Amino acid sequence: MGTGEKLYLYPVWLRIWHGINALCIIALIISGISLHYSGRTFFLLDFQSAITVHNIAGFVLSISYFLFFFGNLFTKNGKYYRVKIKGLDKRLLKQINYYVFGMFKGEESPFPVSEKRKFNPLQKYAYIFIMYVFMPLLIITGFALFFPEIIIEQIFQISGIMFTAVLHGIIGFFVFVFLLVHLYVASMGKSPGENYKSIITGWHS
Ligand code: HEM
Ligand code: HEM
Numbered sequence: 001m002g003t004g005e006k007l008y009l010y011p012v013w014l015r016i017w018h019g020i021n022a023l024c025i026i027a028l029i030i031s032g033i034s035l036h037y038s039g040r041t042f043f044l045l046d047f048q049s050a051i052t053v054h055n056i057a058g059f060v061l062s063i064s065y066f067l068f069f070f071g072n073l074f075t076k077n078g079k080y081y082r083v084k085i086k087g088l089d090k091r092l093l094k095q096i097n098y099y100v101f102g103m104f105k106g107e108e109s110p111f112p113v114s115e116k117r118k119f120n121p122l123q124k125y126a127y128i129f130i131m132y133v134f135m136p137l138l139i140i141t142g143f144a145l146f147f148p149e150i151i152i153e154q155i156f157q158i159s160g161i162m163f164t165a166v167l168h169g170i171i172g173f174f175v176f177v178f179l180l181v182h183l184y185v186a187s188m189g190k191s192p193g194e195n196y197k198s199i200i201t202g203w204h205s
Pocket of ligand 2: 010
C-alpha cells in the first residue's frame, strides 16, 4: 500500500488526449446510435446533425489517437503497455478473484498502484486491447465509410460497404461497453471520485 505518498502518473499530453478522446467517444456514441436508427422516427439527433457530429468527432478522435500512439512510443508511459505473457493467466485470475470476492471482504488489492505498476493486469490488457486493437479498427472502418470508394465492392457475396458498416457498428458497440465498465472500475479507488480526480490533475493519491 502506498502509505499516503502521491504519485504523478498522468502527464499533461496524456490528460489532454484522454479528455478529447472521452468527449469525442461520447459524441460518436450518441450520433452513431442516431445514425443506426435514422430510418425510424426522431431519435436523439436528426439524421443531418448526426452525420455532421459523427464526421467531426470521428475526425478529431482520429487525430488525437496519434497523440496517444506517439506519446506511448516516445515517453516512458509506454512501459505500462508492454505485453508480458509469462504468468499472465495467474495474474489475471488473481485480479478477477479480488474483484469478485476479495474486494467485498475488505482485502488489500493484490496489485497496488505504484510508479512501477500503474495498472492492475486486467486493466492493463483491457487498455491494450481497446487502444491497440479496437480503436484502430474503429478508425479504419470509419475512414472507409467516409471514403466508400476505397472499399472493395463485394466481400463473400455481400456488399463491401454493408460489411464495413456492420463491422464498424459492432466495434463501436464494444467501445461503448468498454466505456461503461471503465467508468465503473474507475470508481473503485480509495473513494469513488478519487481516480476521476487523478485523470484531471495527473496525481494519484
Ligand atoms: C464509439 C465510437 C463509434 C460508434 C459507436 C460508431 C457508430 C456508428 C454507427 C452505428 C454508424 C451507422 C452505420 C450503419 O449502421 O450503417 C456509423 C457510421 C459512420 N461512422 Fe461511426 N462510430 C464510432 C466511431 C467512428 C469513428 C472514430 C469514425 C471516423 C474515423 C467514424 C466514422 C463513421 C462514418 C464516416 C460513418 C458513415 C456515416 C457518415 O458519413 O457519418 N465512426 N458509426
Ligand atoms: C467520460 C468518459 C471517461 C472517464 C470519466 C474516464 C475516466 C478515467 C479515469 C478515472 C482514468 C484513470 C484511472 C485509470 O487509469 O484507470 C482513466 C484512464 C484511462 N482511460 Fe478513461 N475515461 C473516460 C473515457 C475513456 C475512453 C472513451 C477511453 C478509450 C476509448 C479511455 C481510455 C483510458 C485509458 C487508456 C486510460 C489509461 C491512460 C494511461 O494512464 O496511460 N477512457 N480514465
